[in-house]
Amino acid sequence: xxxxxxxxxxxxxxxxxxxxxACKSEHEVPWGVxxxxxxxxxxxxxxxxxxxxxxxxxxxxPCMAVCPVDCFYKTEEGVVLHDKDLCIGCGYCFYACxxxxxxxPQAGAFGLRGKMDKCTFCAGGPEVDNSAEExxxxxxxxxxxxxxxxxxxxxSTKALLGGDGxxxxxxxxxxxxxxxKGEEVWGWAMAYNxxxxxxxxxxxxxx
Amino acid sequence: xxxxxxxxxxxxxxxxxxxxxxxxxGLSGCGEIDQKAKTEKIYSGKKDAEAYDNTKFAGDxxxxxxxMVERSKTQNEYNRTDTKKPxxx
Numbered sequence: 001x002x003x004x005x006x007x008x009x010x011x012x013x014x015x016x017x018x019x020x021x022a023c024k025s026e027h028e029v030p031w032g033v034x035x036x037x038x039x040x041x042x043x044x045x046x047x048x049x050x051x052x053x054x055x056x057x058x059x060x061x062p063c064m065a066v067c068p069v070d071c072f073y074k075t076e077e078g079v080v081l082h083d084k085d086l087c088i089g090c091g092y093c094f095y096a097c098x099x100x101x102x103x104x105p106q107a108g109a110f111g112l113r114g115k116m117d118k119c120t121f122c123a124g125g126p127e128v129d130n131s132a133e134e135x136x137x138x139x140x141x142x143x144x145x146x147x148x149x150x151x152x153x154x155x156s157t158k159a160l161l162g163g164d165g166x167x168x169x170x171x172x173x174x175x176x177x178x179x180x181k182g183e184e185v186w187g188w189a190m191a192y193n194x195x196x197x198x199x200x201x202x203x204x205x206x207x
Numbered sequence: 208x209x210x211x212x213x214x215x216x217x218x219x220x221x222x223x224x225x226x227x228x229x230x231x232x233g234l235s236g237c238g239e240i241d242q243k244a245k246t247e248k249i250y251s252g253k254k255d256a257e258a259y260d261n262t263k264f265a266g267d268x269x270x271x272x273x274x275m276v277e278r279s280k281t282q283n284e285y286n287r288t289d290t291k292k293p294x295x296x
Contacts, residue, residue: 083252163279
């Protein structure tokens with residue numbers, strides 16, 4: 001099996017925040033903590049794009065590398081999780097994460113940080129699956145029920161795809177072929193030649 | 208003039224050594240050095256059960272994996288809707 005991954009299709013995302021709401025509702029995430037959020041680029045301008053962002057469950061996760069108490073672990077499917085009993089709320093993971101995924105609930109006056117909270121890919125944490133303890137600390141464990149993350153399953157336009165990396169990549173590929181655009185989003189052209197990304201990507205496809 | 212001759216002789220002798228040294232130095236840039244951080248992070252928390260290690264999947268990994276793949280495929284609305292043209296009556 002491939003690794004568990006998210007893809008957000010910026011061509012489809014309509015900034016409805018359904019994914020954010022689904023996540024908060026499913027896991028009863030406390031006030032002030034957003035495991036997932038929608039970011040809009042060029043808001044209000046023609047051609048604005050929105051993308052739903054959460055923990056990307058990195059292959060070489062920087063949060064794991066910087067954690068001083070080694071509270072992070074990775075499941076067989078590549079989901080990055082952490083043990084809240086070990087977390088000291090230092091915030092190093094927040095500085096290391098390029099997506100701003102780690103969240104810290106306010107644990108007292110004067111902005112005192114609580115233990116880190118982040119997207120679990122609906123895989124819970126290191127407690128007995130779907131026990132009261134796990135739900136309280138990490139939220140529901142949908143993967144153990146054979147379900148996908150709530151955010152992806154609730155997405156009305158299916159902009160946010162989650163699950164087996166190979167399957168969701170093939171869904172996205174089929175979509176791009178159907179609509180005839182979107183291939184410019186991926187590849188070297190976008191990474192190194194931003195201005196001509198579209199034409200370069202088309203040439204790559206032709207070749 | 209004699210000094211210049213010696214110098215030329217020495218230069219001729221040193222030339223192959225120099226060429227060899229420069230090529231070795233040049234090739235040293237072609238090595239692939241592992242750029243991963245050497246620090247090994249060892250998880251020190253509680254052990255988590257596998258997602259298939261429960262009553263529903265009874266520890267059957269392949270059953271869980273195929274269930275996840277099938278569930279992932281439901282996100283493709285091209286498969287959910289009938290995209291074929293209706294048959295002409």
